[in-house]
Structures are given as structure tokens and as C-alpha cells.
Amino acid sequence: MFDDRSPIYHQIAEAIKNDILSGELGADEQVMSTNQYAAFYRINPATAAKGFQQLVDEGVLYKRRGIGMFVSADARDALLAQRRERFFADVVEPMVAEARVIGIPLDDVVAHLQTLKGRDQA
Amino acid sequence: MTFGIEIQDLTVRYPGVTAIDSLTLKLEGGKIYGLLGRNGSGKTTLLSLIAAFRRVTEGTILVDGEAPFENERLTQQICLIRESGDLVVEGEYVKGILHRARMLRPGWDEEFAQRLLDLFEVPVNRGVTKLSRGQRSALGITVGLASRAPLTMLDESYLGMDAPSRYAFYDVLLEDYIAHPRTIILSTHLIEEVARLFEQVVIIDNGRLVAHEDTESLRMRGAAVVGPAAAVDDFTTGMTVLGEQRLGGTKSVTVYGEIGRDARAVAADWGLELSPVALQDLFVHLTKGDRA
Numbered sequence: 001m002f003d004d005r006s007p008i009y010h011q012i013a014e015a016i017k018n019d020i021l022s023g024e025l026g027a028d029e030q031v032m033s034t035n036q037y038a039a040f041y042r043i044n045p046a047t048a049a050k051g052f053q054q055l056v057d058e059g060v061l062y063k064r065r066g067i068g069m070f071v072s073a074d075a076r077d078a079l080l081a082q083r084r085e086r087f088f089a090d091v092v093e094p095m096v097a098e099a100r101v102i103g104i105p106l107d108d109v110v111a112h113l114q115t116l117k118g119r120d121q122a
Numbered sequence: 123m124t125f126g127i128e129i130q131d132l133t134v135r136y137p138g139v140t141a142i143d144s145l146t147l148k149l150e151g152g153k154i155y156g157l158l159g160r161n162g163s164g165k166t167t168l169l170s171l172i173a174a175f176r177r178v179t180e181g182t183i184l185v186d187g188e189a190p191f192e193n194e195r196l197t198q199q200i201c202l203i204r205e206s207g208d209l210v211v212e213g214e215y216v217k218g219i220l221h222r223a224r225m226l227r228p229g230w231d232e233e234f235a236q237r238l239l240d241l242f243e244v245p246v247n248r249g250v251t252k253l254s255r256g257q258r259s260a261l262g263i264t265v266g267l268a269s270r271a272p273l274t275m276l277d278e279s280y281l282g283m284d285a286p287s288r289y290a291f292y293d294v295l296l297e298d299y300i301a302h303p304r305t306i307i308l309s310t311h312l313i314e315e316v317a318r319l320f321e322q323v324v325i326i327d328n329g330r331l332v333a334h335e336d337t338e339s340l341r342m343r344g345a346a347v348v349g350p351a352a353a354v355d356d357f358t359t360g361m362t363v364l365g366e367q368r369l370g371g372t373k374s375v376t377v378y379g380e381i382g383r384d385a386r387a388v389a390a391d392w393g394l395e396l397s398p399v400a401l402q403d404l405f406v407h408l409t410k411g412d413r414a
Binding site: 002006007008009035038039041042043044045046047050 | 153154292293342
């Protein structure tokens with residue numbers, strides 16, 4: 001589940017964001033408690049709490065005192081907007097850079113995208 | 123209830139060797155700590171002093187604000203389980219050890235103890251010397267956890283257990299810590315396996331404190347810089363270099379310290395790859411020193 005590439009609390013936050021994006025966690029749905037999360041993934045509860053706190057700070061989750069944490073109503077839309085904004089920088093540009101390195105002409109990439117587009121519309 | 127620990131200028135000298143060398147360390151109550159150090163680094167000496175197994179001669183140790191040595195209130199509530207062999211007294215039965223713990227520990231939970239003995243398949247009617255190494259470790263763990271001591275220290279006490287038993291132990295430890303928060307110190311050689319359980323890590327080497335930090339921050343502090351040798355050398359000039367390796371024209375240098383946003387941009391520009399270092403690797407680098 002977790003790797004050494006970034007802090008674990010960061011990975012926890014990303015995993016929950018992905019669940020929200022995929023629709024697995026809906027608006028106003030309650031998320032696992034930090035203790036449940038910690039026990040399930042065998043991590044320190046303070047580390048799990050840090051991941052959840054990051055999501056509260058970003059407005060993705062909100063707390064209801066004594067009950068738990070819930071998905072903000074607009075969390076999915078906000079996350080989608082963020083991902084869309086980053087899509088070209090995070091996904092397309094590295095792809096173009098890789099194509100250059102290994103000598104695939106950009107025209108070939110464009111042509112391939114056109115094929116995929118055609119398949120999508122078929 | 124949890125106990126905090128304050129250690130000030132602690133020194134322990136054995137003939138010809140300084141086991142603990144002016145160590146100052148403050149551990150807040152209620153966290154799980156990983157105590158890491160090589161063999162002979164002073165871990166066991168340190169834990170024995172905190173547990174009042176030995177008297178402090180230079181410096182001070184305060185547990186919950188008081189010196190633990192010959193302090194009955196504290197010694198009942200501080201539980202140190204050492205390596206598996208520790209509990210073994212010739213001719214003693216598992217039952218006898220459990221009975222002693224029940225008498226000594228105000229927080230003892232009999233039901234929990236029984237559950238652990240079942241979980242780890244420790245036979246209670248057997249002599250302790252007849253137990254396998256894994257069963258002896260499991261007995262130590264059982265006494266350590268079921269004591270519910272506000273300060274619980276496990277000094278490599280589960281190393282004799284096989285992998286499935288160790289994972290069962292990690293699960294039980296977390297579950298019980300969540301239900302009954304207390305200060306827990308684990309010393310271990312199996313760093314990668316347990317690193318995620320630690321809120322903070324304390325690393326000692328040659329009796330000196332090398333690092334005391336949140337596990338995640340410590341982990342993020344190490345980085346391997348990989349790329350063309352000349353560029354790597356330029357980039358790492360002035361940084362704390364823990365180790366380096368070279369393969370043809372490529373060099374990998376492990377550095378310790380914050381690498382800021384600007385430095386990361388420079389690295390990307392120079393075609394250098396920065397990757398995090400596993401806690402165990404960081405530990406190896408920080409403690410390899412110059413001794414044999």
C-alpha cells in the first residue's frame with residue numbers, strides 16, 4: 001500500500017482523494033476513523049491522523065465533533081478541477097519529453113491520439 | 123495513564139568503555155518510540171537505567187517527574203521486557219511467571235493475557251526452559267503488553283518469533299495502544315518491518331544520541347542523489363554526505379539534510395535524480411562510524 005517515495009501521511013491523503021475521485025467515497029459520507037485506518041494499515045495512529053488533518057486543512061474532509069470525519073460536499077469537484085489543471089504538466093509534458101528521448105516524432109504521438117479519439121467515438 | 127521521560131547528561135562508564143556518553147533526551151508520554159542502535163550502542167544499558175534495574179551514577183533520569191531507582195510507585199508501572207532469555211529461571215513454569223506479573227502489575231489484564239497466550243500458542247503448564255525460542259519471546263510479549271504499564275519497553279523481545287507471529291504482535295500492539303494509550307519504546311533490528319509503527323525514532327550510537335525525530339521527517343531528511351559523477355559532486359558539495367557509490371560514470375551519493383525547492387529545481391536541471399532513502403538505510407549510514 002505505501003512506499004518510501006513520500007511521507008506516509010501524504011500517501012494516505014492521496015489514497016483518500018483517489019477514493020473520492022473514483023466515487024468510492026461520496027459527498028457527506030463518513031470516512032474511516034484514524035484509529036481504524038491505523039490498525040488496518042499497521043501504521044502509527046499519529047501518522048494516520050496527520051494525513052486526515054491535511055485533508056481537513058485542504059477542505060476535502062470536515063469534522064463533526066464526537067462523530068468523525070466526512071467528505072466535503074464540493075470535494076470531488078474541487079479535486080477534479082485540481083487534477084485537470086495539473087493534467088498537462090503532470091501527464092502530457094512528461095510523455096512528450098519521453099517521446100523526444102526515445103526518438104518518437106510528435107506527429108506519431110498526435111496520430112496515435114487521433115486513433116484513440118476515433119476509437120472513443122466509435 | 124502515560125509516563126514521559128527526561129534524561130539529562132546521562133553517562134555510564136564500564137571499565138575501559140563509556141556505554142552511555144552524556145546523553146540528553148526528552149520523550150513525551152503517550153507515543154510509540156523506536157529505539158535504534160547497533161549492537162553495543164548502549165540501548166540495553168539505557169533501557170535498564172530507565173527501568174530502574176540499575177542505579178544512575180552520572181546525570182539524571184526522570185520518569186513521570188521522579189527518579190525511578192528504588193521508587194516503588196514507578197517500578198510497578200515501568201515494564202521492561204528484555205530478550206527472550208531474560209524471563210527464564212531454571213525450574214520455573216509459565217504459570218509462575220504469569221502469577222508474578224499479576225501480583226506486581228496494578229494494570230494487569232488477565233483476560234488479555236490469556237488471549238495473547240492463545241494467540242501465540244504458549245503452553246501455560248510447561249517449564250519455561252522447555253519452551254521454544256519463539257514461545258519464550260511470545261511469553262515476554264504477553265507479560266509486556268498485559269501489564270498495561272504506563273511505560274512499556276520491549277528490548278528486542280520479539281526477535282525470536284517467526285514472521286507470522288511478529289505480524290500478529292504488531293497488530294495486537296497497535297490495537298491495544300489505541301485502546302489503552304501509553305508510552306511504548308521498542309528497540310529492534312527489524313527496522314523496516316516496524317518503522318511505520320513508530321511515531322518517533324531515537325537513534326543512538328556509541329552511547330551518544332544521533333537522532334531523535336518524527337519517523338516521517340527523519341525519513342524525508344535522507345536522499346540519494348544519482349547522476350553523472352561530476353554533477354553529483356558539484357550538487358552535494360557542502361552537504362552532509364553519508365555514503366557514496368560509483369558505477370562507471372554514474373555516482374550515487376546519500377545525503378542527510380533538508381533539500382529545498384530551489385535545490386530540487388537545480389537537480390532536475392542538471393539531470394540528477396533525487397530519491398528517498400529507506401529508514402533502515404538511513405540508520406546504517408548514520409551509525410556506521412569508524413569502528414569495526
